[in-house]
Amino acid sequence: MxxxxxxxxxxxxxxxxxxxxxxxxxxxxxxxxxxxxxxxxxxxxxxxxxxxxxxxxxxxxxxxxxxxxxxxxxxxxxxxxxxxxxxNAPGKVESDCIDLHGQFVEEAERILEERIRADTAAGQTHLHAIVGRGNHSTNHVQKLKPKVEELCQELGLSYHTEENAGRIYINLQGGDARPPENSGYPGHHGGQQQQHHGGQHHGGQHQQQQQEPDWVEENVPGILAKLEKMCCVVM
Missing domain, CATH: 1.10.287 (Helix Hairpins)
Structure with missing residues (x-):
């Protein structure tokens, strides 16, 4: 396509x-x-x-x-x-984050939906989606943020634009969309909040903080193989 x-x-x-x-x-x-x-x-x-x-x-x-x-x-x-x-290499972002920089809007939507479904099935509680501020977009209009919000609404998930306007907090369990007080992320009190509830979500501990999520292990092996082939170009 x-x-x-x-x-x-x-x-x-x-x-x-x-x-x-x-x-x-x-x-x-x-x-x-x-x-x-x-x-x-x-x-x-x-x-x-x-x-x-x-x-x-x-x-x-x-x-x-x-x-x-x-x-x-x-x-x-x-x-x-x-x-x-x-x-999204280890050490680049926290394990409960996904960085969508460099993606076309349709690519980002597909990647984020796959991650949300995988994390929800694994019992993860939340996800921070890095969408950018739109500073380099035409007329400084954010193209990705509205699409992410639309996806959250379609999936029945609560979400909240963090004080860092380039990142969205997504609650994978339903309920309050604001990050918890001890989330460790700065600026989680700011931004616009919209509540959307729907679907079945499974609770769980903050496994993301201890190890790389299963989603990465299950979905990236093919990418790794391609990167190995490209390394002669990149290095």
Whole structure:
């Protein structure tokens, strides 16, 4: 599925301290944009050929455009997986956080929903989603935050914009959306709060604080294999 090429933030890496990784990410996104341009050109020529009565030529160009679209999707997938792993590596974020910097909106929505469902099934109590402030977006408009809020509403989850406006606290158990007093996260009193309740949620201890969540172990092995292949480019 083609993904609109608009992403969150000015830098894909939240920490901004790894230029090699940033360059690899940009390389993959640039390849995707190039394939998108070729796709559009093929489809335009296909329509022109069809209008000129060249059905065979139109079909050939259409198939060529679809091939470029598939390559575009593959490069975008590689970029999404690569930057997600870089931003969410052990030590980069707390284990009850997910950093969505560098993701297109549709990519971020899919990744976050998978994480929410996995954490809920594992009995985790909450999740902090880093969505960015929109400082580098057109007109400083946050594109990801509204989509995250929409997803929470669809899943029947309470959520709360933290004082750090680039992060959202999501209650995976229902009830109050505010982080607990001893959560250890600064600024949890601020922001707008919206309550949404629904679905079945399972309680549990704060396992995220002690170890890397099972979600990472179960969903990232494929990404690791790809990163190993890319290391010669990144290093």
């Amino acid at each position: 083609a993904i609109p090429m608009h992403r969150l933030g000015g830098r894909a890496l939240h920490s901004g301290d790894d230029d090699d990784a940033e360059q690899e990410y940009d390389r993959l996104r640039d390849l995707a944009r190039s394939e998108a341009s070729k796709r559009n050109n093929c489809f335009e020529r296909s329509r022109q050929a069809y209008d000129d009565g060249d059905g065979a030529g139109a079909k050939e160009l259409s198939n060529e455009g679809k091939a470029h679209a598939a390559k575009m999707d593959d490069y975008n997938r590689q970029a999404s997986e690569f930057i997600f792993r870089a931003n």
